[in-house]
Amino acid sequence: xxxxxxxxxxxxxxxxxxxxxSWGYEVISAAGGEEAWGILQRxxxxxxxxxxxxxxxxxxxxxxxxxxxLAKPTKPYLIFVxxxxxTRDIVTGLEAGADDYIVKPFNRDELRARVRVGVRMLELHAxxxxxxxxxxxxxxxxxxxxxxxxxxxxxxxxxxxxxYWQQVEGYIEGHSDARFTHGICPECREKYVQPELDRLRRLxxxxx
Amino acid sequence: MExxxxxxxxxxxxxxxxxxxxxxxxxxxxxxxxxxxxxxxxGAAARDAVTVERVAHSLKGSAGLLGAAGLQAASAELExxxxxxxxxxxxxxxxxxxxxxERVLAFFRDPAWPGRLDLEATP
Numbered sequence: 115x116x117x118x119x120x121x122x123x124x125x126x127x128x129x130x131x132x133x134x135x136s137w138g139y140e141v142i143s144a145a146g147g148e149e150a151w152g153i154l155q156r157x158x159x160x161x162x163x164x165x166x167x168x169x170x171x172x173x174x175x176x177x178x179x180x181x182x183x184l185a186k187p188t189k190p191y192l193i194f195v196x197x198x199x200x201t202r203d204i205v206t207g208l209e210a211g212a213d214d215y216i217v218k219p220f221n222r223d224e225l226r227a228r229v230r231v232g233v234r235m236l237e238l239h240a241x242x243x244x245x246x247x248x249x250x251x252x253x254x255x256x257x258x259x260x261x262x263x264x265x266x267x268x269x270x271x272x273x274x275x276x277x278y279w280q281q282v283e284g285y286i287e288g289h290s291d292a293r294f295t296h297g298i299c300p301e302c303r304e305k306y307v308q309p310e311l312d313r314l315r316r317l318x319x320x321x322x
Numbered sequence: 323m324e325x326x327x328x329x330x331x332x333x334x335x336x337x338x339x340x341x342x343x344x345x346x347x348x349x350x351x352x353x354x355x356x357x358x359x360x361x362x363x364x365g366a367a368a369r370d371a372v373t374v375e376r377v378a379h380s381l382k383g384s385a386g387l388l389g390a391a392g393l394q395a396a397s398a399e400l401e402x403x404x405x406x407x408x409x410x411x412x413x414x415x416x417x418x419x420x421x422x423x424e425r426v427l428a429f430f431r432d433p434a435w436p437g438r439l440d441l442e443a444t445p
Contacts, residue, residue: 125384128350129336132343168379197383219386222338 115233116140116160119176120150121195122169130164130195133222134229145171154181154190161188162232167196167207175210182211188239191232195220252272259289325392330439332389339428344388351384355427359420366409366416370395374412375404381419385426393422425444 117139120200127143134141142160144150153159163181167174178192194207197218204215204272213235214228231263263285264273271279274288283294298307337343358377365373378401385394396419405414429435 123380123383124350124354125347128347129343129387132346168376171377197379197386204369218383219336223335 115162115236116142118142118144118150118153118160118163119164120144120147120169120174122146123166126166126195133225134164137226137229139229146170147174147177150246151180152179155184159190161236162191162193162229164193164195164229165212167194167198167203175207178210178212188243190256191236192233193228195225206302257288259286262316324441327390327392327422327429328435329389330435332391333387334389334439336387336389341436344439345436348388348435351388352427352430355423359423362416362419366412369409371404371407371409374409374416375401378404378419381423385422388426390422390426391418393426398421 117134119127119130119134119141120143121130122145124145127145131141131143135267142153144153150163150165151172154163163173165177174194174196174258178194181192191214192212193214194212194217195216195218196203196207196208198204199217199256204217207215213232215245216225216228265271265282266279270282272282272285274285286292287294333344334341337347358381361373361379362381364370365377378397382394382401384396385391385397396415398410400415400419403409403415
């Protein structure tokens with residue numbers, strides 16, 4: 115998994131880079147808010163970001179708000195790692211949309227555990243998103259078999275969405291998972307098949 | 323006696339005992355320090371509270387990580403002053419930060435410092 119590290123302080127950035135890399139993450143670094151904002155808007159943006167708060171230019175709080183306002187289906191998991199340790203800072207950071215908050219100087223084991231929580235959350239989110247998509251697809255197919263279907267009173271063909279008339283079995287097969295196996299009902303056997311068999315028998319009799 | 327500029331046991335704590343990582347971080351700090359100091363002096367001379375606050379904040383963070391309590395405390399004080407926009411007459415405090423930074427740099431510029439890791443940081 116790819117992780118974005120945003121910190122203007124080179125020593126802290128190096129500590130984060132080395133730690134995350136040794137834990138098996140692929141690391142991308144940014145030294146400021148503007149650079150990070152550019153990375154997070156990309157199509158292939160990392161799904162987890164570790165943000166410092168106090169930075170020149172765009173600070174972590176503004177970056178956090180901007181990321182949360184992004185119209186993307188999957189939002190990155192954001193962890194503040196900052197020296198701002200007052201309770202009201204922590205509340206402000208979390209209310210701005212951060213998922214977690216760690217006070218500097220941080221304990222490496224705690225950071226590692228919290229990053230893992232983020233990964234679990236992202237995985238859970240991905241599973242749920244897949245399930246929702248499957249259900250939406252299923253629902254869309256059901257909907258296709260609802261509503262008013264024009265049918266010919268004589269030949270029983272139905273008119274489809276693109277204005278073509280087609281056999282009812284073709285229509286249903288195209289709009290659902292149902293498949294037809296063809297047979298003959300007793301009434302139709304009596305009405306159509308039996309007279310035809312009788313006719314063929316007569317022909318053979320006449321020929322003999 | 324003046325307390326040591328750097329508490330190596332403290333520094334090792336923050337890197338989870340990883341000595342190579344600590345040496346790496348010290349390298350980054352020593353390399354960045356002159357630029358940081360110049361920026362701080364410029365900011366203080368121009369009474370630019372935003373710059374002073376930022377540099378002080380940054381020094382405070384690095385100092386904390388590297389176990390440099392004196393530099394950490396002086397930077398924190400300077401950051402508070404700049405945050406309150408009281409950068410007039412801040413020269414004494416800037417000089418204190420400079421002095422503390424010089425002590426930390428002197429400590430780490432001594433090629434023998436990694437040897438002290440074993441003496442000072444053995445649990």
